[in-house]
Amino acid sequence: MNYIWKLTFGTPENTTPCSLFGGQMDSPALASLPQVEENPLDAEGIVFRRTARGCTLTIPVEESEAFFGTGLQLKSVNQTGLKKHLRVNSDPVADTGDSHAPVPFYVSSRGYGVYVDTARYASFYFASHTTQALSGPSPARKVADNTEELYAASQLSGKRHVLIDIPAATGVELYVFGGPDMLSAVQRYNLFSGGGVLPPLWGLGMWYRSYTRAKAEDVQRQAAMIREDHMPCDVFGLEPGWQTHAYSCTYRWNTEGFPDPQGLLDFFNAAGFRVNLWEHIFVDGDSPLYEPLLPYAGDYRVWNGLVPDYSLPQAAKLYTAYHKAELVDRGVSGFKLDECDGSDFIHTPWTFPEASEFPSGLDGEQMHCLLGTLYMRANQEAFEEGGRRTYGAVRSAGALAAPYPYVLYSDLYDIHDYIRGMVVAGYSGLLWTPEVRQCASEEELIRRLQAVVFSPLAQIDAWMIPNPPWLQYDEGKNHAGVFLEDRERLTGICRRLFELRMSLIPYLYAAFYAYKTTGKPPFRALPLDFPDDVQVRDIEDSYMVGDSLLFVPVFPGQERRKAYLPGDGWYDYFTGEHYAGGQSYEWDTADNRMLLFVREGSLLPIAEPVEFVRPDTVFSLRMVRFGHADAACSLIEDDGESLAYREGALNRIAVEWKEGAEPSVRKEGGYAGQRYAIREFVTID
Ligand code: GAL
Numbered sequence: 262m263n264y265i266w267k268l269t270f271g272t273p274e275n276t277t278p279c280s281l282f283g284g285q286m287d288s289p290a291l292a293s294l295p296q297v298e299e300n301p302l303d304a305e306g307i308v309f310r311r312t313a314r315g316c317t318l319t320i321p322v323e324e325s326e327a328f329f330g331t332g333l334q335l336k337s338v339n340q341t342g343l344k345k346h347l348r349v350n351s352d353p354v355a356d357t358g359d360s361h362a363p364v365p366f367y368v369s370s371r372g373y374g375v376y377v378d379t380a381r382y383a384s385f386y387f388a389s390h391t392t393q394a395l396s397g398p399s400p401a402r403k404v405a406d407n408t409e410e411l412y413a414a415s416q417l418s419g420k421r422h423v424l425i426d427i428p429a430a431t432g433v434e435l436y437v438f439g440g441p442d443m444l445s446a447v448q449r450y451n452l453f454s455g456g457g458v459l460p461p462l463w464g465l466g467m468w469y470r471s472y473t474r475a476k477a478e479d480v481q482r483q484a485a486m487i488r489e490d491h492m493p494c495d496v497f498g499l500e501p502g503w504q505t506h507a508y509s510c511t512y513r514w515n516t517e518g519f520p521d522p523q524g525l526l527d528f529f530n531a532a533g534f535r536v537n538l539w540e541h542i543f544v545d546g547d548s549p550l551y552e553p554l555l556p557y558a559g560d561y562r563v564w565n566g567l568v569p570d571y572s573l574p575q576a577a578k579l580y581t582a583y584h585k586a587e588l589v590d591r592g593v594s595g596f597k598l599d600e601c602d603g604s605d606f607i608h609t610p611w612t613f614p615e616a617s618e619f620p621s622g623l624d625g626e627q628m629h630c631l632l633g634t635l636y637m638r639a640n641q642e643a644f645e646e647g648g649r650r651t652y653g654a655v656r657s658a659g660a661l662a663a664p665y666p667y668v669l670y671s672d673l674y675d676i677h678d679y680i681r682g683m684v685v686a687g688y689s690g691l692l693w694t695p696e697v698r699q700c701a702s703e704e705e706l707i708r709r710l711q712a713v714v715f716s717p718l719a720q721i722d723a724w725m726i727p728n729p730p731w732l733q734y735d736e737g738k739n740h741a742g743v744f745l746e747d748r749e750r751l752t753g754i755c756r757r758l759f760e761l762r763m764s765l766i767p768y769l770y771a772a773f774y775a776y777k778t779t780g781k782p783p784f785r786a787l788p789l790d791f792p793d794d795v796q797v798r799d800i801e802d803s804y805m806v807g808d809s810l811l812f813v814p815v816f817p818g819q820e821r822r823k824a825y826l827p828g829d830g831w832y833d834y835f836t837g838e839h840y841a842g843g844q845s846y847e848w849d850t851a852d853n854r855m856l857l858f859v860r861e862g863s864l865l866p867i868a869e870p871v872e873f874v875r876p877d878t879v880f881s882l883r884m885v886r887f888g889h890a891d892a893a894c895s896l897i898e899d900d901g902e903s904l905a906y907r908e909g910a911l912n913r914i915a916v917e918w919k920e921g922a923e924p925s926v927r928k929e930g931g932y933a934g935q936r937y938a939i940r941e942f943v944t945i946d
Contacts, residue, residue, distance in 0.1 A: 318427075469487065
């Protein structure tokens with residue numbers, strides 16, 4: 262029994278996320294999740310209606326229920342009482358549901374999840390309205406003389422429900438995921454999607470993307486500087502300038518700026534960098550892919566380029582084969598898949614209209630919902646065919662996207678929105694990075710870097726600035742920064758931050774392996790770990806990183822930071838100071854102080870930082886136990902980049918340290934190499 266219930270209403274559409282990406286009701290990994298008594302939703306109570314605009318579902322809910330999810334919602338973490346219209350859009354300016362990655366999946370605080378299998382811009386009303394007539398007078402409400410009171414949410418009377426309004430469709434399939442808690446429901450949804458992502462080890466290191474107008478000599482100079490300054494860096498990204506024409510894309514090297522592409526790729530690979538290339542999905546007339554893809558394109562163009570229909574296997578194969586032969590097999594390790602969200606009301610024509618038609622029969626609305634995931638799938642295939650893993654960035658995703666090794670990012674630059682993204686993404690099978698680029702002050706740069714280091718993809722996206730921001734932060738002038746007089750000071754601060762990230766690679770790798778195999782998101786909102794604590798429901802500025810770390814970002818200009826620590830007890834990662842859980846604290850955050858807490862009872866593997874991950878890197882580990890209770894952790898050991906782990910070439914190392922006993926290390930699995938050397942065991946108390 263997998264505790265996933267499928268309910269069919271009316272006549273569902275032919276093309277949905279499940280029809281294209283599969284929904285796995287029988288993933289063997291589901292069996293490892295806790296048992297559930299019965300379907301937590303009263304299926305009989307769900308009302309389905311056909312309407313002139315499509316169809317609706319009304320799902321009864323309890324008074325106290327709270328709702329989370331619906332994808333990358335950058336403006337709110339707790340959806341209770343809100344309406345979300347799940348439209349794909351690269352410029353979500355208000356809390357409407359517009360998103361780079363809307364997902365028609367939510368979880369309830371009652372411990373179940375609901376997925377609506379649709380590629381439509383559905384609207385979700387989370388107990389925001391009632392239909393029942395009142396039996397008596399409405400609750401008293403005084404006449405408001407200010408907008409705060411006037412617009413404050415009002416107390417609802419009557420029966421509560423979630424209303425889901427799906428345009429165009431005459432029916433829909435609904436999947437209910439049992440818990441019994443929210444985390445298990447999210448895990449079930451992720452496993453149903455195909456499981457989470459195991460990135461290559463190098464993907465968890467530091468990333469640097471260079472200036473968009475940089476030429477080969479510039480990027481080589483920067484790469485050399487990064488190595489000379491011992492700034493940890495695993496991935497070097499090239500922005501649009503590498504192509505002959507980028508908006509739309511030719512996917513061909515611009516040999517004026519990059520006269521010897523193979524030489525450049527060889528240079529990077531020899532220096533231990535993986536190369537990541539920027540591109541987007543719209544195919545230029547001058548691209549070798551243009552003619553072959555012409556029969557498979559939609560009727561509208563974007564930046565004069567084709568919009569290929571990658572729901573058609575023939576079209577996806579053309580994309581994959583070209584990328585494999587011309588780029589991947591020549592030494593490219595990943596891609597940044599840009600612009601696949603698009604905005605057609607702020608900027609035109611940055612994307613195709615909803616009324617577009619595609620050869621598969623999809624319309625523009627459906628294509629918007631599916632485009633990011635179709636694009637990721639075609640791109641990933643260029644690596645999988647050669648038995649390799651990749652890790653990249655993407656600007657749009659949607660339903661069932663958990664298995665694709667791409668991390669969402671955005672051009673919007675509000676750091677509060679960026680941190681909210683870290684909190685919410687894990688509710689819906691998504692990964693997100695609050696990237697950093699230009700900054701108005703050194704402090705802002707450091708605060709943003711701190712947040713990036715505690716994200717799935719630690720990327721400095723310097724596409725707007727000619728040099729790394731630790732040498733030349735931008736002072737708000739966008740393109741015209743000045744070199745810092747005291748270069749070593751800021752470089753040193755940034756280096757230590759990057760080293761902190763590198764020291765956590767073994768820990769993060771194990772957390773991602775859990776994501777892959779059990780669906781447990783590596784970056785999580787607090788309600789997933791502390792479901793009974795109502796105080797964490799609205800926390801939008803701190804989150805779990807793996808099972809042991811709680812990261813509390815400090816925002817630029819914040820001299821003091823207040824935060825609530827849930828659970829039993831925590832240790833300050835840097836000072837070792839102990840804090841009781843269930844309380845709020847306030848810290849002085851002068852001098853760029855970071856707030857990172859380790860859960861009491863954790864055994865944390867902390868690695869000696871390396872500058873970049875080599876195929877034969879052996880991490881030297883300090884195993885640190887926080888508190889005296891029995892503590893355990895696992896490490897995952899494999900070649901770190903191929904797909905051989907799927908055939909068993911992987912070891913699970915169980916490290917245990919029981920109170921009063923010697924630590925023990927047990928290894929099982931079929932990987933012959935060695936990735937870790939445990940240097941010492943220490944206790945912080
Ligand atoms: C944007 C993208 C940026 C950068 C830029 C280059 O769409 O979000 O990160 O790549 O394009 O033109």
